Amino acid sequence: MSIITRPTTSVGQPHKQRSRRRVEPIFYVFLVPSLILFTLAITIPGIIGIFFSFTNSIGIGDWDFVGLTNYVAIFSDPAILQSYLFTFGFSIVTVIAVNAVAFLLAVGLTSRIRMKSALRTIFVIPMVVSGIIIAYVFNFLFSNSLPSLGAAAGIPWLESSLLANPDLAWVAIVLVTAWQAVPGALLIYIAGLVAVPGDVYEAAEIDGASKFQQLLKITLPLVSGYVVINIILGFKGFLNAYDIIVGLTNGGPGTSTRSIAMTVIAGFNGGDYAYQMANATIFFVVAIVISLVQLSLTRGRNAL
Amino acid sequence: MSVKMTRRKRFAAMGLGLALLAGLLSGCTGESGKETIRFTFSKREAIGFMTKLVADYNASQDHTEVVLDTSGVDVVSASFVRGNPPDIALANYNMETSRFVQRGVLSDLSGAEAASRIRDDLKPLMDQYGSYPGRTSALPYSVMASSVIYNKEIFAANNIAVPKTWSELIGACEKLKAAGVTPFYATWKDDWTIAQGWFDYSVGGQVDSLGFFKELEAEGVDVGPESSVSFQKDFDQPVQKMLTLARSYVNKDAASRAYGDGNLAFSQGKAAMYLQGPWAFSEIAKTAPGLSLGTFPLPMTEDPQDLRVRVNVDLAAWIPEASKHKDAARDFLEYLYRPEVIDAYNESQLGFTPTKDSSNKPDPRIEGMVEYYNNARVYQGPSVLVPRTIPIMNYTQAIVFGAPPASTLRTLDADWARLAFRQ
Incomplete structure (x- = not known):
């Protein structure tokens, strides 16, 4: 978009500009409602939240300024540091898992196979189910169905629930999150694969490239823009992980699977509003840094 | 002509609709000059009881109309933020409510x-x-006592008496185990069941929680290995004893069982003891109404004089400063505390009445705790006395799942000191 508009405004023939200006108000009208809503619902509460992160408020009643105390405390709080570690580790693993699975599925579902549309429909179903419901269903599977299956089949490691294992509970969360997130990535990959012209494959075939070489040397480079989109969207979403974790482990066992979002919200319920506002402010800064890095990485990628 | 008629009808219908809507929204204010007060109450098991009580009160006088609001405590917090709190509330008294205080x-x-x-x-x-200087901010309305729930039939069948000391308890567990009965049914998937039962009973049976938390409060930022009291020093032994029970005398699948599973299994006689509060009785009774159950405090020492039961103020009454109908709310408060009303409530919920003039006759299932409650041999659970921002429930779960207790208790000390530092 910006690439198209910039030259016209900078070249700027006077009469053309005037005619543009006459159209402009309507664009403002389009923008104003969202701008007002964004200001009221996001900017102002955000600023209020940052303000309160310098107090000892619990959200109601009396409060005092405490300066940077909350921030100092956060950097020595192992629970919060652990929630950052967990959230980033979980997000990276999940992004890789989701994209690998979704890409392979998309390749399969765009090739010439039987019942293609029926299969596509089936694979997209997890996307339309709400996260908390998926989490509770899997919770039941992990803590009841799998252990009793393990007991019946005599497989000892299956007998205890994955969710009750502090070292492995995160695997369950990655599995369930990926199960829900794959369809979204899958749709984007299908769109990308369909857009690849068929003649490049024909040419490759004539040159004697195997199917695997085609996938690696032709398909993957041609959809690389979609890979970037999926990674950015996915990573952003997984950093905010909340509902699936609440339904599966509720941060446990112990504190091994508490995400940043859960820690912040636990602060609201636990009368720790100001402290968790400081945490949210730090998370906000981290998120901005990540978006800047992502923007600079993706800039100039016309494949997008 | 007919067109006019329908139009008039349409107007009438619209007017009627609006009137209905207005009536719904305002909750019948203005009608016959009654003052409306909003009463927040969200204990799910007792909403039926309270609905009837409110209806009785509204019928008994003609100056106040009480409207029952059952939307829950999170909504109440938000209503304080908006400056529109309820006029009176009966709510669980915990660290969350104490913020208001x-x-x-x-x-x-x-x-x-x-x-x-x-x-x-x-x-x-x-x-x-915690309290606010110069104020009595909340009054207790219903006190719940909790201790070990035991299956009298299983105890009798195995010839076991109610244990009064730690060694008697271990003896009973061994006897049950030898007879092929699971001594305790544990539901560790729900971390609150560990904190409420396993952890609180073990610590409360050994540590004087009133004195401990008072000193801990005084130590503040200094809590740690050097302070006069600390979790790592004072809780270590009780937690070790808890682990002794947790390692040898529970159902095999404890880690993946939840509270609901526990109620069902216990009602089916799958274990002899259950570390739950009186709220579990009604759930157990759903599948086994005739099951003969009793209660006893978990013995953690060799001295029967140390036996204590865990109590919590299940309901406390309070009236927000920002209420515009404080006088009317006061009138309703006095009605709630009439001996026959408060006794009837507590009898229905297996609670203890906190008034001096109570003539409450306890249910046989909680009889085992009456002498302790009456002699004030009670404690409040340490898990509820730690501020909610410290995830103590998660920590207790980590301990029973195998995390080293010493390091977890050290974390608890560090969390406490950090909280003291920033408050």
């Missing part, structure tokens, strides 16, 4: 007639959650 948004009830009838030995328990 400490920040002074609740009005002083010391002048109420009901306040003078509250048992004196409950005041330190209320104050454990």
Whole structure:
């Protein structure tokens, strides 16, 4: 978009500009409602939240300024540091898992196979189910169905629930999150694969490239823009992980699977509003840094 | 002509609709000049009881109309933020509610007639959650005592008496185990069941929680290995004993069982003991109404004099400072505390009445705790006395799942000191 508009405004023939200006108000009208809503619902509460992160408020009643105390405390709080570690580790693993699975599925579902549309429909179903419901269903599977299956089949490691294992509970969360997130990535990959012209494959075939070489040397480079989109969207979403974790482990066992979002919200319920506002402010800064890095990485990628 | 008629009808219908809507929205205010007060109550098991009580009260006088609001405690917090709190509430008294107390948004009830009838030995328990200078911010309404729930039939079949010391308890467990009975049914998937039962009973049976938390409060930022009291020093032994029970005498699948599973299994006689509060009785009774159950405090030492039961103020009454109908709310408060009303409520919920003049006759299932409650041999669970921002439930779960108790208790000390540092 910006690439198209910039030259016209900078070249700027006077009469053309005037005619543009006459159209402009309507664009403002389009923008104003969202701008007002964004200001009221996001900017102002955000600023209020940052303000309160310098107090000892619990959200109601009396409060005092405490300066940077909350921030100092956060950097020595192992629970919060652990929630950052967990959230980033979980997000990276999940992004890789989701994209690998979704890409392979998309390749399969765009090739010439039987019942293609029926299969596509089936694979997209997890996307339309709400996260908390998926989490509770899997919770039941992990803590009841799998252990009793393990007991019946005599497989000892299956007998205890994955969710009750502090070292492995995160695997369950990655599995369930990926199960829900794959369809979204899958749709984007299908769109990308369909857009690849068929003649490049024909040419490759004539040159004697195997199917695997085609996938690696032709398909993957041609959809690389979609890979970037999926990674950015996915990573952003997984950093905010909340509902699936609440339904599966509720941060446990112990504190091994508490995400940043859960820690912040636990602060609201636990009368720790100001402290968790400081945490949210730090998370906000981290998120901005990540978006800047992502923007600079993706800039100039016309494949997008 | 006919067109006119329908139009008139349409207007009439619209007017009627609006009137209905207005009536719904305003909750019948203005009608016959009654003052409307909003009463928040969200204990799910007792909503039926309270609905009837409110209807009786509304019918009994013609100056106040009480509207029952059952939307829950999170909504109440938000209503304080908006400056539109309920006029009166009966709510669980915990660290969450105590925030309202400490920040002074609740009005002083010391002048109420009901306040003078509250048992004196409950005041330190209320104050454990903090207070606001010069105010009685909340009055206890229903006290719940909890201890070990045991299956009398299984105990009798195996010839086991109620244990009064730690070694008797271990003896009973061994006897049950030898007979092929699971001694304790544990539901560790729900971390609150560990904190409420396993952890609180073990610690409360050995540590004087009133004194411990008072000193811990005084130590503040200094809590740690060097302080006069600390979790790592004072809780270590009770936690070790808890682990002794947790490692050898529970159902095999404890880690993946939840509270609901526990109630069902216990009602089916799959274990002899269950570390739950009286709220579990009604759930157990759903599948086994005739099951003969009793209660006893978990013995953690060799001295029967140390036996204590865990109590919590399940309901406390309070009136927000920001209420515009404080007088009407006071009237309703006094009604709630009428001996026959408060006794009827507590009888229906297996609770203990906190007033001096109570003539409550306890249910046989909680009889085992009456002498302890009456002699004030009670404690409040350490898991509820730690501020909610410290994830103590998660920590207790980590301990029973195998995390080293010493390091977890050290974390607890560090969390406490950090919280003291920033408050």
